[in-house]
Amino acid sequence: MQLEALPHRHIVTLPAEPSAVRLARETAEQALAEWGIGLHRPVVDAALLILSELVTNSVRHAAERSPQIMVMYAASGSRLAFAVHDRHPHQPPLREAAGTEGGLGTVVELARQFGGTAAVHGDTDGKSVSITLPL
16 A cells, blocks of 8 residues: 555654654654544554664664665554655565564564555665554
8 A cells, every 4th residue: 555545644754863763653643643543552552663663673774875764654544554764775575574573573473463564665765664554
C-alpha cells in the first residue's frame, strides 16, 4: 500500500543520530492523536515499537552515507503506515530477518502478528522500509 494513498500524512526529516528515535516516536504520537487514533491500542504500541526499530536501524547502519533520515507517517480509519527512508543503498532482505531477534526481525514478526505487512523499496536516493498495519 502506498502511504500517499492514505488521507492522513505527515513527513519529518531527522538527523541520523540516536535522538531521532525519540523524536520519531513523539512525532508519531502527536500525529496519531491529531488524526483521532487512540494511543492505547495494542496495534499502536506495536507500530511505535516498529517505528523505533526502523529509525534505530537507519541510525546504526546508514548514518555514514545518510546524515538525515526521512520518516513518513500515514493513516486512514482502518490502516496505519510508517516508512523510514535513508540514503544508504543496501536493501535488507526482510525474508531473512523473519525469525531473528531484534531489529528487522522484530519489525517483520510484529507486522505479521498484527496482520500487517513490511516491505523494502529501493530508489536512486537509497531505500525505504515501510510497514502497514490494520487499525
